[in-house]
Amino acid sequence: MQPSRVDLFPGELAVVWEDGGESFIPLERLRRACPCAACQGETDVMGRRLRGPPPSLSPASFEVAQIEKVGGYALQIRWADGHATGFYGYDLLRRLGDAAA
Numbered sequence: 001m002q003p004s005r006v007d008l009f010p011g012e013l014a015v016v017w018e019d020g021g022e023s024f025i026p027l028e029r030l031r032r033a034c035p036c037a038a039c040q041g042e043t044d045v046m047g048r049r050l051r052g053p054p055p056s057l058s059p060a061s062f063e064v065a066q067i068e069k070v071g072g073y074a075l076q077i078r079w080a081d082g083h084a085t086g087f088y089g090y091d092l093l094r095r096l097g098d099a100a101a
C-alpha cells in the first residue's frame with residue numbers, strides 16, 4: 001500500500017492511502033515510534049535488545065522539519081531537532097494510524 005498523499009498538520013501527520021483510507025498520526029507518537037537503531041536499540045545475534053541510553057527529547061523532537069519519500073516503501077522524516085535516521089515503512093505508518101484511531 002502506497003500513500004497517495006502525505007499532509008503535515010500542526011501536531012499531526014495525515015496520510016491518505018491508495019485505497020482511500022486515511023491515517024492520522026500524532027507527531028509525538030510518530031517520534032516515539034522512530035524505528036532507527038538509536039531510538040529502538042539494536043539487537044545482537046541472539047536477538048537480544050541492546051538498548052543504549054534513551055534519546056533525549058525536547059519540544060523540537062516532536063516537530064517535523066521535512067518529509068521525503070524513500071524508495072517507494074518508506075518516509076524519511078527529518079525532525080526539527082535534527083534527527084533524521086528513522087525510515088518509517090508504510091506498514092508502520094499504517095499501524096501507527098490505526099493505533100491512534
Ligand SMILES: [Zn+2]
Nearest residue numbers: 034036039086
Ligand atoms: Zn530515531
